[in-house]
Amino acid sequence: MTKQLPAGVVFGEEYQKLISECKAGSYALPAVNVVGTDSINAVMEAAAKNGSDVIVQLSNGGASFYAGKGLDATESMVLGAVSAAQHVHLLAKHYGICVVLHTDHANRKLIPWIDALIDRGEDYKKTFGVPLFSSHMVDLSEEPLDENLSESARLLKRVVGLDMSIEIELGITGGEEDGVGSDVDTIDNSKLYTQPEDVLQAYDQLNSIGHFSIAASFGNVHGVYKPGNVVLRPKILDASQKLVSATHGLASDKPLDLVFHGGSGSSAESIKEAISYGVFKMNIDTDTQFAFSRGVGKFVAENPMAFLHQIHPETDQPLKKFYDPRKWLRSGEETMIERLDQAFSELGSVGKSVAK
Numbered sequence: 001m002t003k004q005l006p007a008g009v010v011f012g013e014e015y016q017k018l019i020s021e022c023k024a025g026s027y028a029l030p031a032v033n034v035v036g037t038d039s040i041n042a043v044m045e046a047a048a049k050n051g052s053d054v055i056v057q058l059s060n061g062g063a064s065f066y067a068g069k070g071l072d073a074t075e076s077m078v079l080g081a082v083s084a085a086q087h088v089h090l091l092a093k094h095y096g097i098c099v100v101l102h103t104d105h106a107n108r109k110l111i112p113w114i115d116a117l118i119d120r121g122e123d124y125k126k127t128f129g130v131p132l133f134s135s136h137m138v139d140l141s142e143e144p145l146d147e148n149l150s151e152s153a154r155l156l157k158r159v160v161g162l163d164m165s166i167e168i169e170l171g172i173t174g175g176e177e178d179g180v181g182s183d184v185d186t187i188d189n190s191k192l193y194t195q196p197e198d199v200l201q202a203y204d205q206l207n208s209i210g211h212f213s214i215a216a217s218f219g220n221v222h223g224v225y226k227p228g229n230v231v232l233r234p235k236i237l238d239a240s241q242k243l244v245s246a247t248h249g250l251a252s253d254k255p256l257d258l259v260f261h262g263g264s265g266s267s268a269e270s271i272k273e274a275i276s277y278g279v280f281k282m283n284i285d286t287d288t289q290f291a292f293s294r295g296v297g298k299f300v301a302e303n304p305m306a307f308l309h310q311i312h313p314e315t316d317q318p319l320k321k322f323y324d325p326r327k328w329l330r331s332g333e334e335t336m337i338e339r340l341d342q343a344f345s346e347l348g349s350v351g352k353s354v355a356k
């Protein structure tokens with residue numbers, strides 16, 4: 001590992017350098033979905049504590065919540081993402097780590113959200129010389145492959161000038177996530193497994209335009225469900241890498257930058273195998289949501305009177321130091337950090353931050 005990048009938000013060449021370090025060192029970074037300053041700060045605190053770089057990620061719902069439920073959702077999913085990105089730009093360097101700023105799934109109906117964020121990114125770059133986000137995800141995996149790739153190419157052309165990347169999805173990740181994704185039981189099972197030929201077509205169409213990463217499906221599912229009939233086949237990732245490398249006679253045996261969606265509840269073993277095939281980013285949402293709520297729930301269960309009375313009705317004890325939101329929100333942050341300790345360790349990124 002080389003300490004080569006300044007701490008703070010990375011994008012463009014620096015982002016690609018960080019990805020190369022991950023792949024060369026056989027580790028990945030968690031991309032943690034956040035919904036407010038509490039979860040963003042917990043993610044950066046956990047990364048600093050573990051000496052790891054990290055990816056802060058916003059879904060359209062998370063961004064909308066960040067701006068506030070009192071605003072119109074179409075407006076707030078743009079404003080909240082901008083606000084969250086600005087928060088991270090200001091604070092990330094103070095945590096002494098590199099942070100990638102990413103947005104999560106945008107299907108066809110959410111493409112206007114991405115275009116609006118690219119507009120905002122252009123304004124931000126004019127003023128501050130850097131883009132707002134490192135990368136946006138475009139998920140047109142439910143559309144025919146040609147449409148998926150041509151629209152992804154259009155957006156990639158828009159962001160290259162901003163030193164930004166995009167993440168695309170090939171094949172469908174099962175499960176529900178912020179209204180994106182499909183029910184595991186109702187989609188064609190073969191769509192849960194990306195075809196290496198599709199990956200090659202994506203590489204051929206996008207590689208000359210700019211930098212992109214690929215979320216390829218290998219039986220992964222959003223959320224945590226009872227073990228069912230969907231089996232993880234990480235070898236699909238390996239086959240895709242090999243096909244692209246062989247077709248183009250590339251020196252690298254892992255030319256693709258791969259992303260693992262639906263990693264919550266996966267065994268440490270399948271995570272390790274996926275990383276060995278060039279996965280540098282693993283999304284985590286369900287497990288950190290539960291972790292945050294578990295900490296808050298534990299605090300409430302231990303101090304129930306503070307959530308019913310300002311003064312204890314029997315002992316006359318003032319309960320301010322228990323109902324102060326900083327107390328129970330901090331409990332949530334602490335258990336989220338604990339869960340992230342596990343993620344950094346499973347992904348092998350502990351102590352590997354490239355921040356100088």
Ligand SMILES: [Zn+2]
Binds near residue numbers: 173222283
């Ligand atoms: Zn996903």
